[in-house]
Amino acid sequence: GENVEQHPSTLSVQEGDSAVIKCTYSDSASNYFPWYKQELGKRPQLIIDIRSNVGEKKDQRIAVTLNKTAKHFSLHITETQPEDSAVYFCAASKGDSNYQLIWGAGTKLIIKP
Amino acid sequence: DSGVTQTPKHLITATGQRVTLRCSPRSGDLSVYWYQQSLDQGLQFLIQYYNGEERAKGNILERFSAQQFPDLHSELNLSSLELGDSALYFCASTPGTGERETQYFGPGTRLLVL
Numbered sequence: 001g002e003n004v005e006q007h008p009s010t011l012s013v014q015e016g017d018s019a020v021i022k023c024t025y026s027d028s029a030s031n032y033f034p035w036y037k038q039e040l041g042k043r044p045q046l047i048i049d050i051r052s053n054v055g056e057k058k059d060q061r062i063a064v065t066l067n068k069t070a071k072h073f074s075l076h077i078t079e080t081q082p083e084d085s086a087v088y089f090c091a092a093s094k095g096d097s098n099y100q101l102i103w104g105a106g107t108k109l110i111i112k113p
Numbered sequence: 114d115s116g117v118t119q120t121p122k123h124l125i126t127a128t129g130q131r132v133t134l135r136c137s138p139r140s141g142d143l144s145v146y147w148y149q150q151s152l153d154q155g156l157q158f159l160i161q162y163y164n165g166e167e168r169a170k171g172n173i174l175e176r177f178s179a180q181q182f183p184d185l186h187s188e189l190n191l192s193s194l195e196l197g198d199s200a201l202y203f204c205a206s207t208p209g210t211g212e213r214e215t216q217y218f219g220p221g222t223r224l225l226v227l
Contacts, residue, residue, distance in 0.1 A: 032214050043115065043203060043218040044156065089156065093214050100146075100169055101216060105155045 002027040004092050006104030014112050019080055021107045023090035024072040030092040033073045034101070035064060038087045047088075048075070077109075085111045116140065117206050117219035125225045131192040134222045138185055138206030144168070145187040146216060147179055150201040162187055194226045 003026040013019045025033075034049035050057045050064045050073065057064050061080075066073040077084055087108050091101040116139035126132055138145050147159040158171035162181035173179075176194075181187040191198060201223050205216035 034215060041201075041223075043220050045115075045218070046215055049215065100158070100161060101214070103156050103158070 002030065002092065002094070002102040004090060004102045004104045006090050006107055008107060009105065010108045010110070012110040012112060013080055015080055015082060017080055019075075019077045019084070019109055021075045021088055021090070021109070022072060023074070023092075023104050024070075025092040025102070026071070027092070027094060027102075028068075028071060029094045030071075030102075032093040033064070033066060034091050034093075035075050036089045036091070038089065038106075040086075044089060080109075080111050082111050082113065085109060115217040115219065117204060117217050119202075119204055119219035119222050121222060122220065123223050123225075125227065126194060127227055128194055128196060130194050130226075131190065132194065132224065134189040134191070134202050134204075134224075136187045136189070136204030136206075136219055138187070138204075139217055142206035142208050142217075143185065144207045145181055145185070146205045146207075147173075147187070147189050148203045148205065150203060150221075151197075152200070156203070159189070191224070196226050199224055199226045 006023045031052035036044035037047045038044040048062050048064050061078045063076040087106045089106050090104040093101050118137045120135045143164045146161045149157045159173040160179050161169040165181050176192050179189045201221045203221045205218045
């Protein structure tokens, strides 16, 4: 079945630097790729998503890139700030009738002051 | 606020007991998903309902069951509770039609089994 691998499991960056989290998926039929941010004890919240007909999408300091050929997508956070510290999850969906998301294992992002 | 509500926020109970977690989806959303998140772990998909019918099953234990009612709210029933069932339980909802696959999460129910 579909599998999503996420790396790294933990990422520590200096405040102001960039952070990149990568995910690979196995099912070439996947066409929707969201990223969620989860702060400690809180709900996962969608921060950005991309569909397979687009190669890149930006929203202020956050961007997502998609390489359909290689079946991987990445989250880029620039000018990191302390409030970016959280666990980030990637996911993939085939957009079928279930709209089920296959989740990555998560990346704990630590922003060092 | 995502528009998805969950009750209760916290639940403390003993091993062997049974509890019911409740979820109300966003207005107009037909599909509800349940997830379990143990401490420092990822999101484990349990089960999905669409307009009252079970649509997909994940790693849901036989001791767990769920249903979605005509008003589209959903309940997750956990029975014969074990210490390892202590976790955050989230529900999420999507419209279930069109290209709107985005899942919106509720605030979660934190279950502690003693």
